[in-house]
Amino acid sequence: MVNIISIISKYLILIFMALYVWKCFSYFTAHTAVKRKANLNHQIVYIFIIHALCHVCMFFNTKDKSVLLYYLVEILIASIYLLVFHKVYREASRLISNNIAFLMLIGYTMLFRLSTTLAKKQFVLATVALIITSFLPAVMKRLPKMKEWGKAYAIIGIVFLLMVFVPHVGVEVNGSRNWINIAGLGIQPMEIVKILFILFIASSMVKIETVKELFINALVAAAFCLILVAEKDFGAMFIFYICYVLMVYLATSRTSIFILGIGLIVGGVAGMYLLFKDTSFFSHILVRVEAWKDPFKFQSTGGYQVCESLFAIGTGGLTGSGLGKGMPYLIPVAESDFIFAAICEELGVLFGLALLLIYVSSFIAIINIAMRCKDPFYKYMTFGMAMCYIIQVFLNVGGTVKFIPSTGVTLPLVSYGLSSVFSTLIMFSMIQYTYIIVSKEALEVENEKESILQYYERKAAEKAGGVSGEGEY
Numbered sequence: 001m002v003n004i005i006s007i008i009s010k011y012l013i014l015i016f017m018a019l020y021v022w023k024c025f026s027y028f029t030a031h032t033a034v035k036r037k038a039n040l041n042h043q044i045v046y047i048f049i050i051h052a053l054c055h056v057c058m059f060f061n062t063k064d065k066s067v068l069l070y071y072l073v074e075i076l077i078a079s080i081y082l083l084v085f086h087k088v089y090r091e092a093s094r095l096i097s098n099n100i101a102f103l104m105l106i107g108y109t110m111l112f113r114l115s116t117t118l119a120k121k122q123f124v125l126a127t128v129a130l131i132i133t134s135f136l137p138a139v140m141k142r143l144p145k146m147k148e149w150g151k152a153y154a155i156i157g158i159v160f161l162l163m164v165f166v167p168h169v170g171v172e173v174n175g176s177r178n179w180i181n182i183a184g185l186g187i188q189p190m191e192i193v194k195i196l197f198i199l200f201i202a203s204s205m206v207k208i209e210t211v212k213e214l215f216i217n218a219l220v221a222a223a224f225c226l227i228l229v230a231e232k233d234f235g236a237m238f239i240f241y242i243c244y245v246l247m248v249y250l251a252t253s254r255t256s257i258f259i260l261g262i263g264l265i266v267g268g269v270a271g272m273y274l275l276f277k278d279t280s281f282f283s284h285i286l287v288r289v290e291a292w293k294d295p296f297k298f299q300s301t302g303g304y305q306v307c308e309s310l311f312a313i314g315t316g317g318l319t320g321s322g323l324g325k326g327m328p329y330l331i332p333v334a335e336s337d338f339i340f341a342a343i344c345e346e347l348g349v350l351f352g353l354a355l356l357l358i359y360v361s362s363f364i365a366i367i368n369i370a371m372r373c374k375d376p377f378y379k380y381m382t383f384g385m386a387m388c389y390i391i392q393v394f395l396n397v398g399g400t401v402k403f404i405p406s407t408g409v410t411l412p413l414v415s416y417g418l419s420s421v422f423s424t425l426i427m428f429s430m431i432q433y434t435y436i437i438v439s440k441e442a443l444e445v446e447n448e449k450e451s452i453l454q455y456y457e458r459k460a461a462e463k464a465g466g467v468s469g470e471g472e473y
Helices: 002-029 033-062 066-088 094-114 116-133 136-141 144-148 150-165 189-207 211-230 234-252 255-276 283-293 304-316 339-347 349-372 376-400 418-472
Strands: 170-173 176-182 185-187
Touching (some): 033 094, 094 418, 144 189, 150 211, 176 189, 185 418, 189 211, 283 304, 339 376
Antiparallel strands (some): 170 176
16 A cells, blocks of 8 residues: 555656646746736646655655654745745746745755755755845845946955865865865855856946956956866856856857857866876866766776766666655765755656756746846846856756766755855845846836827827817817
8 A cells, every 4th residue: 555655656746747847838938927827826736746745755655754744844934935925026036936946845855865964954044045035136126236346246256265275264075175164064155156256247247348358357257267276166167167258248249259268168178187187186076087987987986976876867767766765875975966866766867857847947037037137237147147057957967967077066956055055045036136127127118108009099089089070060
């Protein structure tokens, strides 16, 4: 009986996951506000059902009664967030909010499966972060001059990055010195600095008028990237660099800049490899590259993580082994870098693919917001955050499935890590503010069109009334 319930729950999860993804994309093709609202309401129902089925499946496979209690608490917080946030910000994007809630709930579920201690910590800290970041749209509304603080963003960002080199503050993890420890709390400065970096570029692009100013701006951006290289955090460096190239390309519309940017990163990587290949500076990176090329050759050493990840994904197959029936704990750092492999093992590759489509739907929604925004600062800011978000997803999942070498980048809102969750929630809240601006701009245009239409209708009526009067006279 238990096995039957577990199997039924597993397949129902996949069915409702498919329905949720369908609503994500049918939202874009809905021609009326009524249909879009219906899609969003259906999504919320599917979120609750999927989350409930996940916990039912996990309960019957683990016999842990606390699973049901955590379900109630998690779904309560998600409900309050969705209700209150859109009660306060009526113009905010419900699709983005739904996806935030869904991804965070999936993250809590998998973390609870892997480690109840980490799950509790993530839930408490992420809930606090959710509350704090929910105030950001209101704060940004009262800071109209934030687009003029480009120099401040750059200085604060560089100083914060350099803190990892301060003795007894900076911490080296897995070969990269990219963490700081303050009062026992581990923080990854890069996660916050990437937001400051995007704000710096957005602010600069609004003001730049000459090639000289663009060159100076590029030097400052290069300083960020060089510090990340010194930290040996090449995943973060890649995110920063690609975001910069794409944001400059958006602002200037010059294809030559895009081609030059790609050429520089390829040449730079090749040059650094030749320069440092015989030193210990890139040792952990070279291990990851060798493991990527042939992980099974180095299965007992550097390729162990990738091998276990591939074994887990292959073992789960299309439909997964079921929550609580797999062995995701065998994957090193399954709670953060390789959580996608853990998800695929127990929930299935189909679920993993659907999860990626949810990320893509959020990306498309954010790009639409950026392209519709008339204010250049918020346009560039939103576009940069969209790129940062999707590149991070690509790096994490690409490393998990051996498409690219592992970079140590987390999966947004799903992986364990306060710094990552907090920075992602900050970005989404700032994007929501841009959407509010876009909604108001669209309303103003609609009102203007309506006023013009009413004007011509009134003139036509007056003309018709005048002709009729003359005839009677």
